[in-house]
Each structure stands twice: as structure tokens, then as C-alpha cells.
Amino acid sequence: MSTPIPDGYRVEPASWQADYEDLRAVREQVFVLEQAVPREDEIDDLDPHSRHVLARDATGRAIGTGRLAPTHAIGRVAVLAEWRGRGVGAAIMRVLLEQARALGYPEVELHAQVRAIGFYDALGFVADGEPFMECGIEHRTMRRPIEPPEARVLAPQPPPPEARTLVVADREQALAAVGELLGQARHELAIYTRDLDPSLLDVADALEAIKRVALSGRRARVRILVQDPRKAVADGHRLIALAQRLPSAIEVRTPVEEQDLQYAAAFLVNDRRGYLFRPLGNRPEGEGSTYAPGRHAQLLSLFEQVWERSVPSSDLRQLSI
Numbered sequence: 560m561s562t563p564i565p566d567g568y569r570v571e572p573a574s575w576q577a578d579y580e581d582l583r584a585v586r587e588q589v590f591v592l593e594q595a596v597p598r599e600d601e602i603d604d605l606d607p608h609s610r611h612v613l614a615r616d617a618t619g620r621a622i623g624t625g626r627l628a629p630t631h632a633i634g635r636v637a638v639l640a641e642w643r644g645r646g647v648g649a650a651i652m653r654v655l656l657e658q659a660r661a662l663g664y665p666e667v668e669l670h671a672q673v674r675a676i677g678f679y680d681a682l683g684f685v686a687d688g689e690p691f692m693e694c695g696i697e698h699r700t701m702r703r704p705i706e707p708p709e710a711r712v713l714a715p716q717p718p719p720p721e722a723r724t725l726v727v728a729d730r731e732q733a734l735a736a737v738g739e740l741l742g743q744a745r746h747e748l749a750i751y752t753r754d755l756d757p758s759l760l761d762v763a764d765a766l767e768a769i770k771r772v773a774l775s776g777r778r779a780r781v782r783i784l785v786q787d788p789r790k791a792v793a794d795g796h797r798l799i800a801l802a803q804r805l806p807s808a809i810e811v812r813t814p815v816e817e818q819d820l821q822y823a824a825a826f827l828v829n830d831r832r833g834y835l836f837r838p839l840g841n842r843p844e845g846e847g848s849t850y851a852p853g854r855h856a857q858l859l860s861l862f863e864q865v866w867e868r869s870v871p872s873s874d875l876r877q878l879s880i
Contacts, residue, residue: 568622568642569806570650571871573611581613581621589637596694605630612654614638614647625651627658633669650807652682653777659705666705670698725835725847733759733843736835737827741768743849744829746778749862752825753840755783755791760798770801773808781809784865786820788813812869819865828858 573582583602590596605628614623623638633655638647659667670693671679676686684701691698725736737759741748748769752760759765773781783802785791788811791799802809814820825840832855837845848854 568614568616568645568647568650569871570612570614570623570647570654572654573613573624575607575609575611578611578613578621582611582624585613585621585624585637585639586635588639590635590694593640594694594696596696600694610655610658612651612658614642614651616642623647623651625655627655627662627667631659631664631667633659633667636669646807648678649682652679653807656682656703656705660707663707664705665707666702668700668702671701673697673699676701722848722850725849727835727837727843727845727847730758730843733835733837733845734762734765736845736847738764738768739849740827740829740833740835740847741765741772743831743833744768744772745831746772746775746780747830748772748781749828749859749866750781750783751822751827751862751865752784753786755785755788755796755798756825756840757791757794757796759843761796766797766801769798769809770805773801773805779808782862782866783809783811784814784862784869785811786814786822812866812871814865814869816868819869822865826858826862828855828862834858 575582586601587598590601591598606626609626609628611624611626613621616622622642623636625633625636627633633652636648636651636655638651656667668687669679669684671684671686673690676699679701680686682703684703687700687702689699691700725739727733727736750760755761760769769781773779783798788799799811802811814822823840824836824838826834826836828834831850832852833847833849834851834855835845835847836854836858837843
């Protein structure tokens with residue numbers, strides 16, 4: 560059974576230099592004030608060199624933190640008291656683990672407070688060694704292997720869907736192609752669009768399929784690049800509302816570089832090597848396939864490049880995505 564994910568928060572990368580005050584505010588409250596960790600021990604030399612993440616509520620207030628140190632250690636995971644038990648800590652850990660995978664770390668470790676061992680155990684960590692005291696609190700070292708990206712490709716996969724060419728000449732055919740590709744998806748989707756394509760994505764069947772993928776488990780990840788989200792926000796696009804409800808599984812970013820903002824096409828790729836490509840994103844015409852590994856890899860590579868240089872949209876921030 561899927562655990563409901565609360566509305567109104569998001570998890571995003573943070574910078575020690577740019578987000579220092581927000582990072583300190585959460586850590587000061589949780590570690591120094593609540594747990595009596597000495598203030599001089601709470602910040603260390605690894606902070607400026609670590610990858611940090613922040614969870615923010617609907618107003619943009621920092622409510623949770625975590626970091627991935629260059630020593631391959633996760634730490635400083637903290638959530639404000641009123642947000643505990645609502646999935647925020649797990650969402651923070653998911654982002655940190657994905658960062659470790661992207662960096663090619665074979666394993667990560669952490670020092671878990673003994674009372675939190677169950678939380679980390681559920682995320683795949685295994686206790687290693689005897690308990691020890693750190694900052695006056697009993698801890699245990701826990702470790703978790705990180706599956707490299709290539710391992711996910713080489714692991715046993717279900718039989719590929721039958722390769723079938725998708726020729727799209729009008730909206731009805733586009734709807735059918737999108738529906739088929741969404742229906743085949745298991746855990747991951749990547750969508751590149753100008754305005755969230757309301758005629759294709761703000762429809763009941765598409766929304767239900769995207770929701771199914773987003774709730775498919777720990778591997779679930781739906782990523783959406785939208786060049787101009789303003790009209791979708793103004794029109795109350797239901798995919799935005801869905802992303803609000805499932806912020807740890809559905810991520811939305813907006814390109815900022817001119818070459819990406821001027822990209823004319825739109826496309827969708829799933830995790831079964833299927834794709835739909837429309838040369839003009841404001842038109843339904845296009846082509847695709849239910850199984851085309853070469854073209855799929857090409858489009859996914861393009862998506863990854865644009866994704867890395869895109870940012871959470873200021874328009875969507877107002878809606879807590």
C-alpha cells in the first residue's frame with residue numbers, strides 16, 4: 560500500500576554559501592536546541608565541501624536538511640518537529656542517495672542515532688559494528704551499497720514491449736500514443752514540454768497513468784521540463800496539482816538557458832525504451848515507437864543535459880512544487 564505523501568513541501572539542492580542561513584536554522588533547532596549537541600560541534604570542515612539539500616514548506620521556509628559529504632557519508636539529516644512523520648525525511652534521503660549514485664559512489668555510510676535505526680533500515684541501510692557515543696548521543700554506523708546506473712540497465716528486465724511505430728497526425732492520435740507510452744511505463748518518465756501540453760496531459764487517463772508511475776515504489780521518478788509554466792499555472796493544470804500532492808516522486812524544472820528555452824520540440828520517454836517526439840511542441844504531429852532503444856537513448860541524453868542546467872520554476876515555487 561502506498562503511503563500518502565503530504566502536500567506543501569518540496570526537496571531541492573542547496574548551497575552551503577547561498578543557503579547557509581536556512582541550513583543553520585533547521586540544524587540549530589533540531590541538533591543544538593532539541594538534542595543539546597554543542598554548537599561548536601554542529602558545523603564542521605566538511606560542510607563547505609558537501610552537497611546539501613533543503614526541504615521547504617509551502618511558504619518557502621526551510622523545514623528539513625541533509626548533506627552528502629565527499630567522504631561518502633550522509634549526515635546532518637534533520638526535520639523540524641511539526642513535519643516529522645510526514646515523509647519529509649525519506650524524501651531528503653532519496654535525493655541524497657540519488658546524488659551518491661550520480662557521483663558513482665559504490666557505498667554510503669552514516670552515523671545513525673540508535674532511536675532512528677528503524678528509519679534508515681527501511682531505506683536499505685544495514686548496521687555495522689557496536690553502538691558508540693557521539694555528541695552525547697548513542698549512535699551506530701550504518702552502510703548501504705549504491706546501485707550504479709549501469710547496473711540498472713544490466714539487471715534482469717521484463718521482456719520489452721513489441722516494437723510498434725507510432726505515427727501521429729492529429730490530437731486523437733497524439734492522445735492515443737501518449738496513453739500507450741504512459742501505460743507501458745513502470746517507474747520512470749521524462750517529459751519535455753513548452754506549457755505542459757494541456758490537451759494531452761491535462762486529461763483523466765494521462766493523469767491517472769502518471770499518478771500510477773509516481774506511486775510505483777522507491778524507484779518512482781517522474782521528471783518534467785516545462786519551458787513556460789505560467790499559462791499552466793493560470794489555467795489550473797491538474798498535473799501541477801498532482802505534482803503538489805506527490806512532490807518527492809514528481810519533479811518539475813524550468814530551463815533557464817536561451818538555447819533550451821528556444822528548443823521547439825516536445826517529447827516523452829518512458830522506462831521501457833518507448834518515446835514520442837513532436838518537432839513542434841505546440842502541434843500534435845510527431846513520431847515515436849513503443850520500443851526503440853537507440854532513439855530513446857538519444858532523447859533521454861538530451862533531457863538529462865537540459866535537466867542538469869534547469870532550475871525549479873519561480874512560478875511553481877509559489878505553489879510549493
